[in-house]
Amino acid sequence: MDNDPKHTSKVVAKWLKDNKVKVLEWPSQSPDFNPIKDLWAELKKRVRARRHTNLTQLHQLCQKEWAKIHPTYCLTQVKQFKGNATKY
Known part of the structure; x- marks a missing residue:
């Protein structure tokens, strides 16, 4: 609201x-606090840093990198930027 x-x-x-x-x-x-935007940005950054040659590899890479993102990632970002907009 x-x-x-x-x-x-x-x-x-x-x-x-x-x-x-x-x-x-x-x-x-x-500003909206929409953690999924932060998560998507982090996932994109991680996936772009890796190589894939086909859709199957991309899918597997996304799943692997997603699993590596710690559950407290968004909270850490909010604390780091003191409630201000994050850098995604």
């Missing part, structure tokens, strides 16, 4: 209230 009009309409506000959904205050126009 980033104060986008579609998230703050009367219909949405009523639904949230009726369903007892607690909404946190959030600054307008704040």
Whole structure:
């Protein structure tokens, strides 16, 4: 919820209230925290650093490199950049 009009309409506000959904205050126009973008960027970087000659090898390489990305990778990135936009 980033104060986008579609998230703050009367219909949405009523639904949230009726369903007892607690909404946190959030600054307008704040950067999205979308960890999958960071993960895709990291995977692309790792795959580009390796060689593949066909689609099967590319698929295997992606799976292998994906498995190497530590589960705390995104959290580490957020901490490193102190909550600001990451460098992907």
